[in-house]
Amino acid sequence: MSSMIRSPKTGLIALLIVFSSLAVARWNQLYFFTPDSARYVMMAKSLVSGAGYRLIDTPGEPLYAHRPPGMSLLLSPAALIAPYNILLAKATVLLTALALITLLYLYVMRLQEPSPDADPRHSRHFYWPAFLIAFLIAINPYTLFFSTIVMSEIPFMACSLAILFLLANRQDRPGKTDLLLFTGLLVFLPFLRTIGIALVLAVGCWAIIRRQRWPWLSGVACSLLATGIWMVRNSALEHSGYASVALKELQSQGIVGTLMSIMQRCTTHFESFCQKLFPDMPGSTPRYTRMILDENALLPGPTWIYLAIGALVLILSCYGMLKRRQQGGTVALLYLIFSLGILSLWPWMQQRFTLPLIPVALAFIPAGWNAFVGHIEVARPMTRKVSLAMFSILLLLYCGWQIKTDASLISANLKMISQANQFYTDQLPPNQFSHWNAAGDWIKQHTRPDSRLITRRADVATTGQRYQRLNFFETTNAEKLHQAIQDFSANYLVTFSRDTVSAFPWHLLDQDLVYRMTPVYDEQGVMILKLEPNRTGTIRQEYWNADDSLKIAKKAIERFPHRLSFQVAFTQQLFEAGHYAELIEYVEQLQEQKIEDVRLTNLLAWSYIKTKRYQKAIREFERAFSMPDQKMLRRDLVQGINLAQETLQASYQPTSEKQPSEDVIENKDLQLAKTYLRLSYIQKAEQILSEALNQPASYQNHQAELHTLLAKVYLAEGRKTEALAQLDLAFQSGNSEARQLLDMLELEARVEVFLKNRENNHDDKSTQQTTVILQELGALAQFYANTGVPGKALSLIERANTCLPNEPQLLKLLLKYQLFYALIPEAEETLLQLRKLAPHDPDLAERAEMIEWRKQTPRF
16 A cells, blocks of 8 residues: 555656756756846845845836835845856746645645545545646646746745645644744735735635634735735835736726726636647747747647637636635635636736646646536446546647647757857747847946946846846837937947847937947847947948848748747838738738737738728727737727727718818828938938929928928938038028028038137137137037937037137036936046036036936946
8 A cells, every 4th residue: 555655756756856857958047038037136136135125227226116026035045145146046946846846736635635434445546636737737838938937927836836735734723833834925925926915815705704714814914914015115115016007007998998808808818728728729829939949839629629628627627626615625716716807907918827827727627527527427337438548648649749849948948058159040049049148248348337228138237237227129219219318328228139120220220310329249139239429410321221121031931931939020021111911911821820919910900001901900909909918019009999990980071071182191291201300210201202302293382391301311311412402492492490401501611610720720719709619619519409419519519629628618518418428437527627617617516416326336
């Protein structure tokens, strides 16, 4: 008998050893998930250093409120041993994964435990369902994936199961040790993931209805108190936590919108649950596929079969919970209900949110099945044997499929480690393989300690050890990017490389009139751009061509046609290039292959708008609203569906009412040209304006404005002669802006003559002329700043300061533009000169504070 009992335990130990080996084979120096992973590691360092829960990668180290501190607390021992060591952090997560598998095994055994009067000969059978459930969780690719990145999913699942296991063992007679451990776990759970409050509420509802269970309420009270204190703290800091964001979302949608949203989200989360239950289910793209190099095959058959089986599994599990009420089944059922309710109100829609429900649901399947078969009679033993054999074959095939996916995850990682030199060239890996830590090492070695980064991924700061700010460059235009740079006084931008074609507004590398964005690092999927003033105020032709991104996307999709990341990139570039018919055909083909992604659906809907198929656009936008990860595209989706509906309604008006006037058409082109010019799409603006001027009969009312805009384009391109010709034409038509531009260009010519004479020592140095020229220099610098070329103003003042040294008026202007461009060493030198020349100037104190703020260095 003892040997029978030891065998399953030996199997569990073997399973843990094998799983550990697979997980270690997935280890590397990458984080994979942004911004969560790097933030957890940095906040752990903040906690162990005694600074509190603070953003140590942000100037001033403000208190942090967005993510709860549970995961960072869990990583604190690793932070004490070796801060920012990603392998130690991953080892911590792996230990919780092993605890998860062990707890699940023990929990199912407890739920399957036979009654005291059961036949001892059959007691060994209850071990095998436990081992099978633990095995299914261990081979699930989601488990392997999340056990090898620094995220809170696996620790949260382990903590949840530990709480349920305690309840199952000591439901009505908890000891002091049980209550103490239970309280600690229940307090900690919502700090791992906010949705842990669902289990707290479930325990509270279960315990309050029977007096014997009231001791468990002490843990519930402590957990609610701790969570309440956390929320009050966040509110006092006037920072938005997850709960406050969700409440704002509900207020903005209204009652009807919220109810519709609940229905859509429940459906989506059920599908997501089935996708976790059956990884590689058709109709979905698992999160872990981004870490697989080649095409990840989908399970055979239509999607509805897996949804139906998933529903049956969920029903069977809930039935098992009802049958195991005395072993915590009621708490588990309430936990599922409350979790689904909270997720249906949650503003975010990510596939990983339903993952923690999988082990809880699986744990009760054996109990549900045993209860179910107890209600039916199997007339023929042969039928039962055949059914069991068929089930075993299907289970074996399913497990083999999951192991194959696990092998693909491991293989991709081993190739990256073993073929470091050729991996990124030969394999064209998805951007999830981008090596941000290596880029951080470069930054640490080649930049000043007070340098500041705006980065697409937070990982870079853990090795770069510089202040950083996160920015999604792919959704940022030139104006927003300029504002972010100025607000943060950034020196570098860190983004995905050019292979991720939509990761950055690449035209800014050459066409930005404010900054020179020069690549200084381009390795292993990451590019670092150094920010410098654009001192000429003109474009360059060195790093970007209009069709570069589409060519890169085409080459990638030709080599790896089944990769979702390349499919999305290719679709985005087709849209950017205006190839709407080709885009529609391509995405519709993907949909026929059951390939779905909210980004593809959004681009398809916008292409329908561009081709005036508004009904189809509305249907696609509505589909996109119910898809995972739609939160990031919410603004695009809302704008698109509103535009499609308004245009469709306008089409039902009488023909005489909906005919646009010529002036409306002209204004549309003018506004588009102005927008392109404002967002530094210089060549696109030139194309529109040139085409408009080639149709003089169609633009009679706006000829002068067209000439003026084209003159600005020519100035941006350094074609001053052509610009003057266009301004003369505009001035002849009475355009006041053209007159101002001509006046400023004349002033520029006079200032240029003066500066050249001074540089050659041929100019008169009279005080009167100096006073006049200082006024003109200030006016010209202000003109440059107003027209969007502050770098040209900086260059002008730098040159003038050389010709007219020790002029406080010039030095103050110089300091202004040096601070604008975060030229801190130069600004310090200028401030020192000004303090000698004008020691009582009240503005200098404010400038000094700005410099001191900018000189801060992080305490990594």
